[in-house]
Amino acid sequence: MSATPERILVTPRSLTAEPHREVERMREAGFDIVYSTPGKTPSEDELISLVPDCVGWLAGVEPVSERVIAAASRLRVISRNGVGTDNLPIPFLQARGIAVAIAEGANSMGVAELAIGLMFSALRAIPQADAGIKQGAWPRRRGIEIHGRTVGVVGCGAIGREVARMAAGLGANVVGFDPAEPELGLSPERFRFASLDALLSASDVVTLHCPMPRNGAALIDAKALAGMKAEAVLINTARAGLVNETALKSALDDGRLFAYATDVFSEEPPKERAIADHPRVIATSHIGGFTEESVDRATSIAAANILRHLRSDARMPA
Incomplete structure (x- = not known):
C-alpha cells in the first residue's frame, strides 16, 4: 500500500x-x-x-x-x-x-418484524388511536385480528420467509408468491404457494418482499388493486416503485383498500405528500433494517x- x-x-x-x-x-x-x-x-x-x-x-x-x-x-x-x-x-x-x-x-429479521408491526398497526388502527388520545379524543375503531385471516407474502426470500413464518405462528393462513417457490419449512395447513392473482384475491393482508420487475413497471397497479379483496391491507417494506401511486391513491380514496402501510417512498423524505399524508396510510421512515x-x-x-x-x-x- x-x-x-x-x-x-x-x-x-x-x-x-x-x-x-x-x-x-x-x-x-x-x-x-x-x-x-x-x-x-x-x-x-x-x-x-x-x-x-x-x-x-x-x-x-x-x-x-x-x-x-x-x-x-x-x-x-x-x-x-x-x-x-x-x-x-x-x-x-x-x-x-x-x-x-x-x-x-x-437485515431480514428487522424488516420482517417491522412488516408484522405494520400489520398490527393497520388492522388495529394503533397510530390513529394514539394520535386521537393525544388530541384529547377517545377514538375506538373496530379492529381485525390476524389469527384466522389470510396473509399474502409476495416474495419468499430471506425477508419474506421470516414474515411467512411469523404470520403462520400468529395463526394466519399464509399464501406465498415466488417464482422459485423455495422450501419454507411450513405446514401445508398454514402455507401454500399460489399465482400472484390468486394471492391478491384471497388475502386480507398483502405484504411485499420482492425486487422490482425487470421491466421497471409497478407490480401493484390499478389492475392488481382491483383484484384484491375489498378493504384489504397492503404492506410495503420493499421498494416504493412496486406500487403505482396514482392507482393506490384512488383505491385509498374510494375505501377499496382499508390501509396502506409503507416504510419506503420514491423520494426520502417525501416532498410529494399525497400518499404520506393520506388518512388511510401508515408511514415509517425507512427503518426496516434500522435496528x-x-x-x-x-x-x-x-x-x-x-x-x-x-x-x-x-x-x-x-
Whole structure:
C-alpha cells in the first residue's frame, strides 16, 4: 500500500449519523474513511465531490447515477449494507469492472418484524388511536385480528420467509408468491404457494418482499388493486416503485383498500405528500433494517466484503 492511505467512502444514513465500530476498523486495515453528510441521503453532486479518490464504497440506498460512477476513477468495489441493488447502475459498473457486493440476509429479521408491526398497526388502527388520545379524543375503531385471516407474502426470500413464518405462528393462513417457490419449512395447513392473482384475491393482508420487475413497471397497479379483496391491507417494506401511486391513491380514496402501510417512498423524505399524508396510510421512515442487530450484521458484512475485494485486488495479506 502507498504511503498515503487509500480511501473508502461511507454513505448509509445509519452509519454517517453515528460512526460504527466495524467501519472504523477499516482504518486499522490502513484505509482512510470518508463520510458523506451525517444522517442525510447524499445528493448526486455530493457523491461526485467525494468519490473520485475512493477505491471502495460502503453504500446505502442513495441513488447512484452513471455520472457518479464516471467520476469514480479509482473505485474498485461498491459494497451495499443491504441486499438491493436497484439504486446502482449495474451494467455501467460491470463495464467499468467495478465489483458489487451485498450484505445478504443481514437485515431480514428487522424488516420482517417491522412488516408484522405494520400489520398490527393497520388492522388495529394503533397510530390513529394514539394520535386521537393525544388530541384529547377517545377514538375506538373496530379492529381485525390476524389469527384466522389470510396473509399474502409476495416474495419468499430471506425477508419474506421470516414474515411467512411469523404470520403462520400468529395463526394466519399464509399464501406465498415466488417464482422459485423455495422450501419454507411450513405446514401445508398454514402455507401454500399460489399465482400472484390468486394471492391478491384471497388475502386480507398483502405484504411485499420482492425486487422490482425487470421491466421497471409497478407490480401493484390499478389492475392488481382491483383484484384484491375489498378493504384489504397492503404492506410495503420493499421498494416504493412496486406500487403505482396514482392507482393506490384512488383505491385509498374510494375505501377499496382499508390501509396502506409503507416504510419506503420514491423520494426520502417525501416532498410529494399525497400518499404520506393520506388518512388511510401508515408511514415509517425507512427503518426496516434500522435496528441495532440489523445494522451491526449489515455493517460487519459490508465492511468485510470491501476489505476482501481490496485485499484480493492488491494481494494484501488478510
